[in-house]
Amino acid sequence: MTAKPILTVKNLSVIFPDSNGGLHALDDISFEVHSRDFICFLGPSGSGKTTLLRIIAGLLQPSSGQVSFVDNLQPKIGMVFQQAHLMPWRTVMDNIKLPLELEGMDESQARIKAQEMIELVGLNGFEDSWPRDLSGGMAQRVGIARSLVHDPDLLLLDEPFASLDALTRERMWVELSRIWQVKQKTVIMVTHSINESLFLADDVLVLTQRPGKIKLEVKVDLPRPRNDDIRYTSHFGKLARKLRGAIE
Amino acid sequence: MKPSFSHWLGLFSIILGVFAWELIVRLSGLPRFILPSPLDVWMRLLKSLADGSLLYHTSITLLEITLGLAVGVTFATLLGYMLAKSRSLEKVLSPYLVASQAIPVVAIAPLLVIWLGHGIISKVVICALIVFFPVLVNTVVGVRAVPPALYDMMHSLRASRWQVMSKLEVPASLPVLLGGLRIGATLSVIGAIVGELVDAKEGLGFLLKVGDFQYDTSMVFVAVIMLVALALALYGIVTLLEKRFLKWQHTPS
Ligand SMILES: Nc1ncnc2c1ncn2[C@@H]1O[C@H](COP(=O)(O)OP(=O)(O)O)[C@@H](O)[C@H]1O
């Protein structure tokens, strides 16, 4: 299949103004994303991962280079952040249906859709809970549900599980992997975790530290659906070693 | 729900206070126009209720307070929002705002009465001025404290300016804003009374002055009690607003 890419990034560079000549955050980044890809940028902190996602989301203008979407249409975006960033004054239900409210969907329909998402991420019974009463893992599930509820064309995940403890994080990988298979979304994720990138993505691009530059691209030819066992296979180990070698 | 023991304790304390007051009046033998007894004040209260004067003057003061609060809070939140969003506007206006805070409103109240007359407009303006600053400051603080990540989240969803304001900035800054309103509500009572004391033909401040001139000290007490009741009622309304809108802060765990 050689369909048109839904996102093309070409020679993208970002320089933040500062006192000594500007901080070079991203340098000459080029890549393509096709529909239903799950691609992952792997890089140490400060390699410009968040900056890259903010540019794709249209929250920031690049200093040079182009970000173009298929047919020049701004895609609908769902975003998950390192912290869940829920609105503390909204219940779980109301947080999840926020994107639908913004689209002007009527209340009853929005609730039905939000309820579907609540079930998808396994939060039944917590509809009326306040964010302050949720654990980190539950809050992050709400964040994921919110990013999917309006059926976005493109899902952007910014180290979505970095703030969770190791066990919860690994459980969330399995969940996200399952959700991705159900929803068939196009996903761009950034992370500093090699295991996370390999477990979830089809394609891993390694970023160097400041300025962030694509150093290596690794196709993750591990079978799906992926479960915990896959991390203990020799092929997983081989890919992990390759990525480890590329990150300084 | 059964009223708790501490509720009764409060009531008990008030009754005890009234008794102590009565006792002081009897033992000291002070004349009525210096210190009236609780019973004198009670009778005066009933009388002024019966002839309608108390309710009339209270309603005037309440009107001034309500209008003053409305005007003060409206301007303070609008300007506060603009200041919060624009550092340059803040730079331009802050010297004036800081300087204006150095002027006690009480001191310029006579000026305002000269300029605006002794009707209720001058009192409304004094009220509004005294309420303005705390609400303004809290609005700026509240809006500035909105987490940048939530702006990112809203913008990634292509939220309009209006949606960002109504669904993010207003609810996010509401706790701080209501805190400002709480201070403002109490101050507004002071504002109205200061204005009326300077020059007025009606209102509780006027009643205070009349009582004072005529050595009708019981009347002064009645007016003061009414003022306390007004202030408490306003405070109570703000508390109710907080209960209603800030439920999410007070969830029992
Ligand atoms: N708005 C900004 N203004 C100035 N510098 C920034 C800004 N955003 C990020 N940076 C800088 O750009 C570099 C990359 O940041 P970021 O994209 O957050 O990296 P990562 O998410 O990989 O940790 C860092 O050095 C950071 O300090």
Ligand SMILES: [Mg+2]
């Ligand atoms: Mg980051």
